[in-house]
Amino acid sequence: MDRRKTLKTLLGGAVGTAFIGTTTGCDRNGDPVPASAVEAETEGYGLRTAYEAEREENLRSERFFSDDELQTLAVLGNIIIPGVEESGFSEFCEFMAKDQPAVHATRLRGGLAWLNADSSRRYDGKSFTELDDEQRIAIVDEIAYPDPEATTQPPGVQFFNHARYMALTAYYTSRQGIDDLGYVGNQANVWDGPPQEVLDKHGLAYDPKWLPLYVDQEKRTEQIQWDDQGNII
Amino acid sequence: MQIKKNDKEYDAIIVGSGAGGGMTARRLAENGLNIAIIEAGPYFDPQDNEMRTQLRWPYESPRRGASTTRPFGDFNAAFGGWDIPGEPYTTTPGTRFEWFRSRMLGGRTNHWGRISLRFGPDDFKHYDKDGLGANWPITYDEIKPWYEKVDKLIGVFGTNEGLHNDPDGFFLPPPKPRLHEMLISKHAKNVGVPFIPSRLSIVTKKVNDERGLCFYCAQCSRSCMVKADFSSSSALVIPAMNSVGQVDLYTNSMAREVITDSTGRATGVSYVSKEDRREYTIKGKVVVLAAGSCETARLLLNSHAPGQENGLGNGSGVVGRYLHDSTGLNVSGFVPSLMDRKRYNEDGVGGLHVYAPWWGDNKKLDFPRGYHIEVWGGMGMPSYGFGGGILEMQRAVGERVGGYGRKMLDEMNRYYGAYVGMAMRGESVAMYDNYCEIDPSGKVDEWGIPTLRFNYNWTDYEYKQAQHAQKTLRSIMDDMGAELVSAEPGKDREYGLLAPGEIIHEVGTARMGDDPKTSVTDRWGKLHESPNVFISDAATFASQADKNPTWTILALAWRQGDHIVEELKKMNI
Incomplete structure (x- = not known):
């Protein structure tokens, strides 16, 4: 099915234009008026409340990480997932450190400080970004594999777990990661069950009791009609 | 604070625009009544492309869909949550209750799972089965025709x-x-x-x-741009505004109390405008409360009439009590x-x-x-936190736990x-000792309205x-x-067990019954102690079922709406 055609049919044809009723306006002469100083904002990614919009503006006006820290995040991120900086990794970390400081701020900043201290101790006072690739990987290999039996993990491992978590989110919520994953939804379409080969692979089949009752997608635009018992005619 | 007055008298004032308020509004407006809807949040229409979050991609959000300000994620249509800045509530020591509110047109119908289950015959008479809680004063057979109307108007698959x-x-x-x-x-x-x-x-x-x-x-x-889901805003309130009746929608208006005359008859509702933080009143022949079970209880407890000093309609003392969530x-x-x-x-x-x-x-x-x-x-669709369970999944299939690079991505792709x-x-059992009340410490929210304190134990x-x-x-x-x-x-x-309130099916705070000594409203959802105050949300539920409450809220609200129209015609109200 042509996706664009489907979209047009479904989004344009299915319902008429919405009627935006009578939201009473604000009248300063003393009539009881509802109002609007708290009108929601529509900028960006769908409706935001005034509280959310103001909060986000404040966050964006602040800066949390230093240039050095951001650079270190970018270098580490590209080891965890090659090219993750194209998915906005360090920018995402910067935003989340301000958006959810209790979760991210000290964990990331402290982890970066731990990483630089470890680099410095092992490689003549160099920071992580000053190391060559082999040296960086040597450090990463020591913190990238948590002991699944341990109840607590050393600081370096904890930091890497968190950095991995952030890199996975940044990557898989970006266009690159979505394509890599093969997610093909978030678009108008018509669901008609899993492909037959998938059902066969898993040894599953529709229950014959319900098979005739599932929506016939060829007839979904026809007006529903029932008999008195609620059976679809 | 100066209370501004307006001379217009509505046929009905409805507080809240969720499932209950939306359905009542639609029934009254379709019958040509002149109504006001008081809504605590802003206008919302999912068909407005500027407001749309549907079909957006996670990377359009700077937090990649994280739930920082919205408990169900950044693209969820419902504003609000269990914690709303400036609108606190408390719990008694050692007890838990989480109170979800959505301040916007359509209320909590903007976030819910659309699971739409009728209550069954046993659900209205559970006391008869096990001797616990209370029977409803009505039977399944009485409500059945209204469920049918809701099925046919709104649409439910099954x-x-x-x-x-x-x-x-x-x-x-x-x-x-x-x-x-x-x-x-x-x-x-x-x-x-x-x-x-x-x-x-x-x-x-x-x-x-x-x-x-x-x-x-x-x-x-x-919330759906083609209105294929049920949301109160697009399926009820906006159609009501487009019907023969006159509907004035007061958005960003926080209802404060029901105003009554010396006999306990409601004459209007006062609210605080969120724009100028001043209090206003509007007048109506009928008042319908549909602010959500706990908000409705709060309104009653904050309203007073001569002889009803403990809260409007609270002669039984059970307003706020029998609070129960799924x-x-x-x-x-x-x-x-x-x-x-x-x-x-x-x-x-x-x-x-x-x-x-x-x-x-x-x-x-x-x-x-x-x-x-x-x-x-x-x-x-991936969202914030995607891949967060990778270590557990590696462990489950015997891979080396941890790692990075292409190998890790290949593993993640296999686990997807x-x-x-x-x-x-x-279903939980409604208990007298599980309740909300006006916080005895005298706290108010940022609109100056006394807040709730909860006491709830499983x-x-x-x-x-x-x-x-x-x-x-x-x-x-x-x-x-x-x-x-x-x-x-x-x-x-x-x-x-999740904390009470976390399932967002809380009901029962103004339960219906035939006996005014043990219930707040009659079988129509009208207060026993006021001739013209109705409740059309789940506060009237004598008991929750092992079902989601919305379809029953809608059926009862439709039935109540038609009842109000008849009573007004007969000059009984």
């Missing part, structure tokens, strides 16, 4: 199964199940739990000219047989395609009320779609039910070969 306490209806055809849903159904059957097609208010086949058809994006919780717990795990999945668009509708209505017989069990089972899983979960949603009825559910859900997962994420929680963690 199948007629002939189950005694999960009644048949006028269903739209259901969608075929997803892969993991078929797998769960199969293994649930092995352990004796029958799954059936789910019942969701999503338009799978043309129901009328008002509503669009589902295009299977799985995003009902973002029980809930979740079990999830990784299913190795679902690894390496072929990719296809599995979004489906915005919710589960199968569910298990309560199948047990409580007479043979050690707890009085049942529960239903919901499922989730599949190849959904293999994580499934189940949720138990059950009892052995819920603990035993939760233990049964843990065993049942885990046995289904085990049969499926799933690696469970967490060990079965014990008494110290309340057997995994």
Whole structure:
């Protein structure tokens, strides 16, 4: 099915234009008026409340990480997932450190400080970004594999777990990661069950009791009609 | 504070625009009445492209969809949550209650799962069955015609199964199940739990000219631009504004109290405008409260009439009492047989395609009320936290835990779609000692309105039910070969029960009954002690069922709306 055609049919044809009723306006002469100083904002990614919009503006006006820290995040991120900086990794970390400081701020900043201290101790006072690739990987290999039996993990491992978590989110919520994953939804379409080969692979089949009752997608635009018992005619 | 007055008298003032308020508004407006709706939040229309969150991609959000300001994620249509800045509430020491509010047109119908279940005959008369709680003053047969009207107007898919306490209806055809849903159904059957097609208010086949058809994006919780989901704003309030009646919508207006004359008759409602923080009143012949069970109780307790100093309509002393939410717990795990999945668009509708209505017989069990089972899983759109379980999944399949680079991504891609979960949603018993009240410490919210304090404890009825559910859900997962994420929680963690309020099905704070000494409203939802104050939200529920409350709110509100129209015509109000 042509996706664009489907979209047009479904989004344009299915319902008429919405009627935006009578939201009473604000009248300063003393009539009881509802109002609007708290009108929601529509900028960006769908409706935001005034509280959310103001909060986000404040966050964006602040800066949390230093240039050095951001650079270190970018270098580490590209080891965890090659090219993750194209998915906005360090920018995402910067935003989340301000958006959810209790979760991210000290964990990331402290982890970066731990990483630089470890680099410095092992490689003549160099920071992580000053190391060559082999040296960086040597450090990463020591913190990238948590002991699944341990109840607590050393600081370096904890930091890497968190950095991995952030890199996975940044990557898989970006266009690159979505394509890599093969997610093909978030678009108008018509669901008609899993492909037959998938059902066969898993040894599953529709229950014959319900098979005739599932929506016939060829007839979904026809007006529903029932008999008195609620059976679809 | 100066209270500004307005001379216009409405036929009715409705407080709240969710399922109850929306349906009442639509019925009154379609009958030509002149009404006002007081809504605490802003206007919302999912058909407005600027407001749209549907079909947006996670990277459009700077937090990639994280739930920082919205508990169900950045694209969820519902503003608000369990914590709203400037609108606090408290709990008594040692007790828990989480109060979810959505301040916007349509209220909490903007976020819900669209699971639309009629209550059954037993649900209205549970006291007769087990001697606990109270019967409703009405029967299933009395409400049945109204459920039918709701089915036909709003649309709900499902199948007629002939189950005694999960009644048949006028269903739209259901969608075929997803892969993991078929797998769960199969293994649930092995352990004796029958799954059936789910019942969701999503338009799978043309129901009328008002509503669009589902295009299977799985995003009902973002509110639908073609109105294929049920949201009160697009399916009830906006049609009401477009009907023969005159509807004035007062948005960003926080209702404060019901104003009465010396006899207890309501003459209007006062509210605080969020714009200028001043108080206003509007006048009406009838007042309908539909602000949500706890907000409605708060309004009654903050309103007073001569002889009703403990709150309007509270002569019985039970306003705020018998507060009860659904029980809930979740079990999830990784299913190795679902690894390496072929990719296809599995979004489906915005919710589960199968569910298990309560199948047990409580007479043979050690707890009085049942529960239903919901499922989730599949190849959904990635959002914040995606891949967060990778270490557990590596461990489950025997890979080296941890790592990075292409190898890690390849592993993650293999695991995609293999994580499934189940949720138990059950009925709790309404208890006198579970309640909300006006906080005795004298706190007010930022609008100057006295706030609520909650007192809520689960009892052995819920603990035993939760233990049964843990065993049942885990046995289904085990049969499926799933690696469970967490060990079965014990008494110290309340057997995994979520806190009261977390399921957002709270009901019962102004229960209906024939006896004014033990109930707040009559069988029509009218206060026993005021001739013209009605409640059309779930505050009137004598008992919750093992169902979601919305369809019953809608049926009762429709019935009540028609009753108000008749009573006004007969000059009885």
